[in-house]
Amino acid sequence: MNQKIRKSVFSIERDRTLVLMFLAIVGIWFGFAWYLKRNYFDASAETAGQLGDTFGVINSLFSALAFAGLFYTIRLQKKELHETKLEFRLQNQTLQRQNFENTFFNLIQSRKDVIYYLESAKYDASYQSGEDHLDQIAHNLKAYLPDALNLQGKQITQTELEQFNSLIPSKSIDPYIRSLNKVLQYVQENTANEKDRLFYNSIISSKLLTDEAILLSYYVLLGGADLETRGRIDYMLKSNT
Incomplete structure (x- = not known):
């Protein structure tokens, strides 16, 4: 105008x-x-x-x-x-x-659609919704593994890695991580400066459920996926801090 x-x-x-x-x-x-x-x-x-x-x-x-x-x-x-x-x-x-x-x-x-259609494990003879399934995984991780904040700078034992792998069904987590990484990669490759990159990552982070953020924190700290994907997820989680 x-x-x-x-x-x-x-x-x-x-x-x-x-x-x-x-x-x-x-x-x-x-x-x-x-x-x-x-x-x-x-x-x-x-x-x-x-x-x-x-x-x-x-x-x-x-x-x-x-x-x-x-x-x-x-x-x-x-x-x-x-x-x-x-x-x-x-x-x-x-x-x-x-x-x-x-x-x-x-x-x-x-x-969001991927989360909705996650293939969940069967609990109490009933299937959970995608969000409830992610909440259940995060709850199990908190119950059986050390607190995510206390893992910083510590050696992750083989037992902890095995527990991590057993608590996260690959059929559930792999599509979820791929869909999240697709958004993060798109932002990384199509933003011209750090300010825009941080802004759009903070939007993604703000839409995460609390248990979803906990799950991703464990996922990064315990070495899930490849290094680039973990780096993008870690950057996104820290964008609101």
């Missing part, structure tokens, strides 16, 4: 300047004609010769004014073209951001 207003003001100023230039030229022409009529209407041959020389000067003056008007018009057009290019560039940046965010939120929705 601001671009349109500036462009409109610029166009009005340009038109006003051109009108003033035209009126000035016409005024000079009429003023000179009046001057000739008053002083040279019944002129002698000598005076007429001087008058002819004067007409030559006036013709040169009009030619110079015409050239100046052409030069000024070209400058105005150049400036307007520059502003148009700038407006197109801003529109293109806005469109790119909109396309990025549309894909980003679609991937987040896709991740």
